Amino acid sequence: MKYVAALDVGGTFIKAALVSQNLEIVKTIALPTPKGDYFGVETSRAIGEVVEEFESLHKVNAVGFAVPGALDEAAGISRWAGNLGWKDLPIRDLVQKVVQRPVAFGHDVRSGAVAELRMGAARNFQHSIFISIGTGIAAALIIDGKIRNSDGFAGEIGHLNVGHDVECVCGLTGCLEAIASASAMSREYQKRTGSVISAKEILLRINTDDHACQVWEQAIAYLAVALEDLVTILAPEALVFGGGLSQAGAALINPLKAILEDRLTFQRKPQLLIAHYGANAGTIGCANMALDLLPKESV
Ligand SMILES: [Zn+2]
Incomplete structure (x- = not known):
């Protein structure tokens, strides 16, 4: 062996x-x-x-x-x-x-995406996007059964401008990952309450703590903005979520599905799935x- x-x-x-x-x-x-x-x-x-x-x-x-x-x-x-x-x-x-x-x-x-495409949640699709939400946010674009990377530059969706004034590690404001990544959620919670807790902890509190709930909903809303663009441009059959925040499961998938259901009209509606291998x-x-x-x- x-x-x-x-x-x-x-x-x-x-x-x-x-x-x-x-x-x-x-x-x-x-x-x-x-x-x-x-x-x-x-x-x-x-x-x-x-x-x-x-x-x-x-x-x-x-x-x-x-x-x-x-x-x-x-x-x-x-x-x-x-x-x-x-x-x-x-x-x-x-x-x-x-x-x-x-x-x-x-x-x-x-x-x-290699793991998900070969044996995981993306294996039954020709066109899918693997989205990892952790300290940062990025995507792997699977088109025609292949992971496309455009010389290694493609998929940096964490730096899509979703319209806010929080500064990002790239030096600009408005980036998706500056508001919706696990680390950004933790910072947002601290801004509102003064307490430092992890995104995981925020998630555990969304039903009992208004601030946690608002930070989560805000992140979901900005994520949905980026996903709407991605779906419109690339028409994936599935969006597969990995990274630490994929552990949120239904709390991540269901609200995103509801927003995309409202926002997508003529576009192909993708299935929203949690990565088989999770984080x-x-x-x-x-x-x-x-x-x-x-x-x-x-x-
Ligand atoms: Zn950025």
Whole structure:
């Protein structure tokens, strides 16, 4: 049996898993993403430590890791990742030097889409959009059965201007992720109440706490604005939600469905689905990418 290390490097956490060639998760580790790591040194070191820890259980044959932001996937470069503070960083080579194994590198959300398209909620559709809502918001565009990325620039829907005056990590105001991401919801709640709680906690309180309810409804309303644009432009058969906030399940899907039902007239109405792999879609996708590197006869 072969094993790979899969690491989804998010804006807040690195979610790692030791995964077998049968896609069984043997062990998971979550650790905070190093802050202010502008040269990627701490992040690649952290990835190396995780791989060594996995190696104590099973030989790690390859490593798959994914990061957010605009990438040059072929060259292994992060062109820009607002939530990590990276610009033109050759992160794949940095990680390769530390782990000394075959390395597959991709975009966090497109990796999630790989898992959902091969074996998850998007598998029965030719045209779908995988939307990840976590520290940031981004989408993977699946058109004609393929994940399209336009040289790694496509899908940054977190920076669609949905019309508000909150500042975004990209330096502009009005961006979707500055008002509707998990981190934005937490900031909005703090602005209204002075208390710092996570988006998960906000979600738990939506029936008992007016502020939590308002922050959630506001996020949903702005999300719906962006989704309406996406559906009108790309006509997906399904919208698949991943990332931490996908754990909201019906509390996310039902109000969005109701708004889109009102707003879409002639457009194809997509099914709204929660990712089969939930918040782990990115990690499973990284495992898929790493397994793709192993010689076929050994998998
Ligand atoms: Zn922005």
